[in-house]
Amino acid sequence: MDVKKRANIITDWINNYCDSTSYNPKSLVVGISGGIDSSVVSALCANTGRRTIVLTMPIKQIKSQHDLSLSHAKWLKEKYSNVEHHLIEMDKIFNSFSDVLNKFDNEHGYANSRARLRMATLYQVAAANSGIVVGTGNKVEDFGVGFYTKYGDGGVDISPIADCTKSQVWELGRHLGISDNIINTPPTDGLWNDGRNDVEQLGMTYEDLEKAMKDKKDPNYKKYLEIREKNLHKMNPIPVCTFNES
Numbered sequence: 001m002d003v004k005k006r007a008n009i010i011t012d013w014i015n016n017y018c019d020s021t022s023y024n025p026k027s028l029v030v031g032i033s034g035g036i037d038s039s040v041v042s043a044l045c046a047n048t049g050r051r052t053i054v055l056t057m058p059i060k061q062i063k064s065q066h067d068l069s070l071s072h073a074k075w076l077k078e079k080y081s082n083v084e085h086h087l088i089e090m091d092k093i094f095n096s097f098s099d100v101l102n103k104f105d106n107e108h109g110y111a112n113s114r115a116r117l118r119m120a121t122l123y124q125v126a127a128a129n130s131g132i133v134v135g136t137g138n139k140v141e142d143f144g145v146g147f148y149t150k151y152g153d154g155g156v157d158i159s160p161i162a163d164c165t166k167s168q169v170w171e172l173g174r175h176l177g178i179s180d181n182i183i184n185t186p187p188t189d190g191l192w193n194d195g196r197n198d199v200e201q202l203g204m205t206y207e208d209l210e211k212a213m214k215d216k217k218d219p220n221y222k223k224y225l226e227i228r229e230k231n232l233h234k235m236n237p238i239p240v241c242t243f244n245e246s
Helices: 003-020 036-047 063-079 091-100 107-128 139-145 166-176 180-184 198-202 206-214 221-235
Strands: 027-031 052-056 083-087 131-133
Touching (some): 003 036, 003 166, 027 036, 027 107, 036 052, 052 063, 091 107, 139 166, 139 206, 139 221, 166 180, 198 206
């Protein structure tokens, strides 16, 4: 599909959702990290003409990542009159959280807690502005390998690029005029103090993941399935104990 057409379809879809839902949201709230996914989603939201609120929410953030998010917010505000940006420093919140839970210290748990604290922040801002939280997950992450935090960045109201592969997101980024620095920076979830990127965590590039998702004969298909199997609990519906009383 032509990238311009894809961008227009997503923009129209967001507008149609807002017009058709009984909630009738007055704003679109997006967390921006300096990564390609959130940069593309925030630009698509801005393209709707609706009030778009972007939040930068650093938690012990590596400076290069934080700088990218700030530069993207600046670019959005300069290009779109309907965009507002808020920097919400979250170190104190996270420090208090980890201090209270010091008996349950766990590096992986704290990484996910960063995403969940940000989710709670996004919903607070959305509630205060009659808005909805717009997700930034793509097809490979959200429906391929489940590379997101359950009830963290996976906790959203709508998910406009969840049917786009990572390659298509990069393509959208170039079409929308997203900074080359963002497009060319190795993707990372920004949840770790050591700055590990997505490839280091997944053990596969997004290009290889996309190939494996499309072709069961791909040499990486087995590895893709292994990653996916570990995360199916995020993608499947919550198990419910039901009763057959007929």
